[in-house]
Amino acid sequence: MATNKYPTPMLDQLEEGPWPSFITGIKRLRDEHPDQRINDVTASLLGQLEHSYETRKGYWKGGTVSVYGYGGGIIPRFSEVGAAFPESKEFHTLRVQPPAGNHYSTGMLRQLADSWEKWGSGLVTFHGQTGNIMFIGTTTENTQHFFDEINDYGWDLGGAGPCVRTAMSCVGAARCEMSCTNEQKAHRLLVNNFTDDVHRPALPYKFKFKVSGCPNDCQNAVERADFAVIGTWRDDMKVDQEAVKGYLDTKGRQYIIDNVITRCPTNAISLNDDDTIAVNNKDCVRCMHCLNVMPKALKVGDDKGVTILIGGKRTLKIGDLMGTVVVPFKKLETEEDWESIVELAEEIIDFWAENALEHERCGEMIERVGLVNFLEGIEVEVDPNMVSHPRECSYVRMDGWDEEAVKWFDRQAEAS
């Protein structure tokens, strides 16, 4: 039977213009794919999408679909207008975890494409906002078949629902000189420790790990991860004075003064009369700006590690939150170091699972109970790096002051 091609006058307008068109791509599946099932399902999808464009409403509803043995990983979609567009009335997405850093061989991409056109719509996204490969559009029955097939050759579902979600990490050490940690190891060690919590949603709400190799934070970890791991260093940045002169020669003194020296947020860098630069590393906050402008001349130090910030999230329910520093600096070198970051994550997720309200993100819980109660719960000591400034309001009971002061001095003595 010929494919029922619904008219799409509004969507057709999205085929004009120079940028690649997703509508053209979907139409190609409808018109040229050898499998009639794909022709029909994509024709129907276009019909429903055109209906959305005409009426300015969405027509997908969620539901409960998973694969055998798991409780999540699928975004179930059932059409509310399935009577009018029956071929795409079940149109679920499988969230599949990408390799850390999003590296692919073409051989592997082709294998995934082969499996997906066997069982699904032929539409895929690299990647969704959480970081998953999104295989968009299949039936409840084929969800299981597709998963079984790709799971056999090394791919696993990501998180969906109130669970540990698929993690993300930047390209990092694989192709970036700013990298201050092994991003991929941090990513995989953390998220793969919680595989059970990824696949079987049983937490108060979502929990996301994101890893960026330096404070440029290309993964948006601070703004959208419950557990942000961001690379940094604590010794001096490296300065190649010859390369500084090279930049001065090509860019000019004024450019370097206006774009490097005066742009340092803590005035920690100055240009000497002999065209060398001096860095006050005690004042430097590792913002990355001068390294970004002069990557040949200025480099991260050798004593590398990570800063961990907890509680970043988007708007629902109390407004957007940035993560808060909970661990100012942590080495990630020895096996004990790596074990302890996983233990910290376990401690935090346990405390949050125990204390959060339903549908409350970790950052919202911290906002509700206060950072100090959270720190006591996860047994992390207070540190002045956790605040922008000390409290401004005197309305607080402080009869434990002397004991707390002793703790501080004891910790100082222990550290020295």
Place this chain on the structure above:
Amino acid sequence: MAKEMREPIETGCPDPFQYMHPMMRRNFGMWDYHEHPRPGVLLHVAKNGDKMWTIKAGTQRILDVFTLRKLCQIADDYSDGFIRFTIRSNPEFFVTEESRVQPLIEKLEGEGFWVGGTQNSVTTLSHTQGWLHCDIPGTDASGVVKSMMDELIDEFREANMPNRVHITTSCCQINCGGQGDIAINVQHTKPPKINHDLVANVCERPSVVARCPVAAIRPAMVNGKPSLEVDEKKCICCGACFPPCPPMQINDAEHTKLSIWVGGNHSNARGKPTFQKLVASGIPNNPPRWPEATAIVKRILKAYKEGAKDWERINEWVERIGWPRFFEEVELPFTKYHIDNWRGARKSLNSSTYIRF
């Protein structure tokens, strides 16, 4: 009797080294510096002198398998058979000889995948699922992005902005699209319309009551059936009740609008990370091309490009020139809705005599 089901193999996140370009494997953690030979191309130099050129291109993000295979064929024929995707869904191709850069660019652009999006360009808009696949969207995502990228293609291909510009879109007020230098997000303007016949069967009512950020929802009997009612004086029209309770329809063909926010910046460079701020609202949600939203985005980009200093992101530029001048330059009204009254709002008020004349 169901047939025996296959047990999943819980491997989690795969090891990337098996899919990584050999030069990246070889120089893992051993890179020395990078350069920008031209827009859309990065050159990374390793400590041992190895050089790798990365060519970044734009796609439609919602890929059909034909397009995916085309990208694979280009990688096989013109680079080394490896692809990486950036956080904004741009594929990256890798070559290890400079002579192969230009043929790859020509092939990509010949196939309609524009090369760009590096350094101080407007890179691909990051976007969400929208009408194509989300269960709660107020607008489409892919169509908005396609329409805007058609208009911003020169800014994508030529790195001539003061610094990089990240634009994001979100189809509901949860803001899955995240923070951007410019964000185009749905803004509902009317309380949900409740189908009281369905609430009792579809919604877990206490969860819906708890989900409301301003405690505007309460249980009620309506027409003899247990349902929910909304105190419309309190309601902020955020739509948070709609996902757990679809009979509380928040999306509306006329009253669901778009807002534009500026100044979100996740980087620590030069200043601490910042959230985006509201600049424009009441913009019609106007498929299939959303021309009104694009026009405002282009005005903001034009003013930023003309007014900002090198390396200033949009938030830094506005911080320097001040909000009054920003609104003047982009010809947008400043209204009572720009003044925050949410928790922590006092921190956003000007408690100084810092006023520019």
